[in-house]
Amino acid sequence: MPAELHRTRVDLEGLMKVLGDHLYSTPVVALRELVQNAHDSCERRRIEDRSPFTAKIHVLADPSARTLSIEDQGAGLTAEEIERYLATIGAGYTRTLRQSRPDAESGLIGFFGLGFLSAFVVAERVEVWTCSYQQPDRAWRFLSRDGHSYSLEQGADRPVGTRVTLHLQEAHASLANPSAVRRLLSRYVCLLPVPIHCPLDAALARREDHWGEAVNAVPPPWRPLAGGDEVENEPSPLRRRKLALDFARRFETDFEPLCTMPIVGAGPLTGMLWVQDAATYGSSDNRRVWAFVRGMMISDDARELLPRWAGFIGAVLESDRLTPTASREDLQRDAAFDAAQAQIHESLIEGLAALARDEPASWRRILNRHNEALLGAGLCDDRLFALVSEQATLPTSQGDLPLARIVQSSQGRLYVSQAQRGGFEELLFRALSLPVIQGVRYGALPVARRYAESRGLPLVILGTETGERALFRPVADDELEAGVAAALRQGFAGEGVDVVLSRFAPPHLPFVLVPDRDVELKQRIEADEADQRISTAALGLARLFTAAIDTGPPMRLYLNLDCPLLAALGRGLAEASPGAAQVLTLLRPLVALLSHIDEQQRYMSSEQALRALCTLGERMLEDRHE
Structure with missing residues (x-):
């Protein structure tokens, strides 16, 4: 049996409900759509009718009658056009005109033929009075309560154009408020070329034929001035x-x-x-x-x-x-x-560059308010990075400083800390009077890295083996007297601590306890709590990265053999000097107290360190009395 060809049927009532109730996210759209239709009607008349006319649109909100009317002096509609376009879903004359007259493309707005449907979202009854320029002696009245059916009759004589009146549902009575409607129009239609008037008193405006200033009377700043006096009337830069x-x-x-x-x-x-x-x-x-x-x-x-x-x-x-x-x-x-x-991306880059060049006061205000955001933005565009990196500031241990000043103060290097707070970096670099960039702040580390790479500067990331090699010069055991290295390691040994003999500045700082930031990261990522805070996919990627990190001691204690006290202590411990043992008892608690490391990761707890110091003090006093 051959296949039969059938026509698809449409449930008009269901389609109207879907389109009317769910096509638009807000009922306010009805105002925009009907003003758009009025605008296109004026454009149509301009294109098709050779007779002179003044294009304008009146929007009249009447709270006492709970109505909203949109009236234009456009092309109007014939009875045939009402049936073909106004009363047919998806059939818009604007689309037909656009296709037949490509030269009219730029002035027309509508396309889909659905705008009139929006009226039934907010109105319990819709009335349309219209008179076409093609039949100026014949006017029509269209009436529909739900959009499913309508009546059409010849109406009283009226000027060419169309008036659509919405008898609003109680739920949408706000659209009959002239002040509210005027505010909406001042945004929705402020760029339309056809003057749109929305008087606060519709009855008075009709009676006196005085409509006030159009809501779109002021052209946007980027539009050329009307007429031929652009140069003469050009506002000053300050006025602009x-x-x-x-x-x-x-x-x-x-x-x-x-x-x-x-x-x-x-x-x-x-x-x-x-x-x-x-x-x-x-x-x-x-x-x-x-x-x-x-x-x-x-x-x-x-x-x-x-x-x-x-x-x-x-x-x-x-x-x-x-x-x-x-x-x-x-x-x-x-x-x-x-x-x-x-185009917007390029306009932003050029615009910010122009502000920095031509309006330095404005540029400084921008940097003060959006410093972090601009630094992050600079990572997305080399031109923007060049613009902001010279003046924007990075957070450091000495406050927010420009990168150039950080480099100058750090003797041609950039030091970056990845500590969440405090840390050995604060102790060490406060002693050195050098600024350390706080790499955990937004964009700070990648900005510092980009800046260092672009200028060939050394970047030292603290808390990593590479960074530590730039700070701490290792000392081999055979560089010291016999037994000194072993005595120091044994004296300062602690659980989870790798004791490293080294030399570093300043010489009056005897030691620094440094957490391994990579091991810290691995421990955080592999902790059970991470499963609750991080998505499975992201956690999987992070654990792939941390799998390559060796799980060594989480902390390294660098002993400074340029410090005369440490050098003498090493010799004393190697010789089993009682005085050296007493000094060691004093120094070990100081390692913990000066470390700025989380309690659970300390060389010893704060309580243990303070108890040890108190015990040592008591013992020294007892020895003195003896």
């Missing part, structure tokens, strides 16, 4: 910066904009970026991006357009090449989206 900051403040409500940067270069975008005037940490993500397509706001959270490192940046972006999703609340991830990301 103020206008740009004022525009940014209309959007950025969480943080005060500190300074702005233009979108530059070839790509799908125009617009502006700004730096938020609020202190951030390296991992802060306060990115805010308002994305407009053909003048209409599509998203107020298009943060993926910004680099991940730009957690302190806000932006308003405009494009006619980005493609919205069907709900027009997000952007499709396509080649144009990728090009926009690349």
Whole structure:
């Protein structure tokens, strides 16, 4: 039996419910969609009708009647067009016009033919009065309560254009609040070229035909001035910066904009970026991006357009090449989206460089607030690293210092500690009066490494064997008198401690107890608690790394044979001198007390060390009385 061809059927009621209730994330979208339709109607009339007209849109919110009306002086609709486009889901005249007139592409917004559906999300009844420029002597009234069915009748004479009135559901009565609607419009439609008026008193505006200033009267800072007097009317640089900051403040409500940067270069975008005037940490993500397509706001959270490192940046972006999703609340991830990301990245690099060059006061404020974030950002781009590495600061044992000063103070080296707090590094380098970079802070170690590599400087990572070789010069047993090396090792021996004879500065520091940071890491990763804190996949990768680490003694005690006391002690212990034994009893507790190591990893506990010192003091006093 041959296969039969059937037509797919549509459950209109079910489809309307899905599209009406679930296509849009917020009912506020209805306002945007209907204003967009009004705009496209004006564009259509401009393209098709040779008669002169003034394009404008009126949005009237009436709380007493609980209605919201959107009225335009656009092309209007004939009865046939009402049936073909307004009353047919997915059929939009804008798409037809765009396909038949490619030259009209840039001014039109709509595409999917779904915008009118949004009216039924918020309204219990929708009325449309319309008159087409093609039949200016014939007007029509469309009425629908649920979008499933509608009535159409000839209406009273009216000017060419369309008025859509939503009789709002009680749950969406806020859309009849003129102040609230005006605030929404000031964001959603502020880039549209057609003037949009939203008077606070709709009845008064109609009666006196006075609509006030359009909500989109002020053009965005990146748009060229209207007319031919651009040069004559060009604002001063100071005035331009103020206008740009004022525009940014209309959007950025969480943080005060500190300074702005233009979108530059070839790509799908125009617009502006700004730096938020609020202190951030390296991992802060306060990115805010308002994305407009053909003048209409599509998203107020298009943060993926910004680099991940730009957690302190806000932006308003405009494009006619980005493609919205069907709900027009997000952007499709396509080649144009990728090009926009690349353009923003370049604009940020160039903009920050220009601020550092031309606005040093603003640049210093940026560094003060976003130092860590900029250092991390520099790791993602060589140009940005060159820009920030000379002035940004790294956390050190002597406070936050610029890298150049750290190098100067450290005699041409960079010392980095990986200790969570305190540690031998603090003791040793305080004695040496050298700054140590706190490598556990955000981005500090990779920034120090990149800086050292770019300038051919030695990088000493403390707590590793390589780093320790740069600090401690080993001493062979045969360099000392007979029995000295063995006596010192035996005298300072402790559980889990490798005693190392060495020479290091300063000579008045007799010893340093150094934890093996690699062994510490291995122990933390392999501990049972790690299973509860780290995901299985990440933990597996970490354990692959730590498997290559030898499980040796977790601590190394470096004895300084440049210290006269240690040298004399070694000889005394080798000769079994009673005085040397007493000095050893004094020094062993000091190793623990000066080590700055976690209690469970100490050479001896603090309690044991203090008891030993007290016992020694008592014994010395008793010996003196005898």
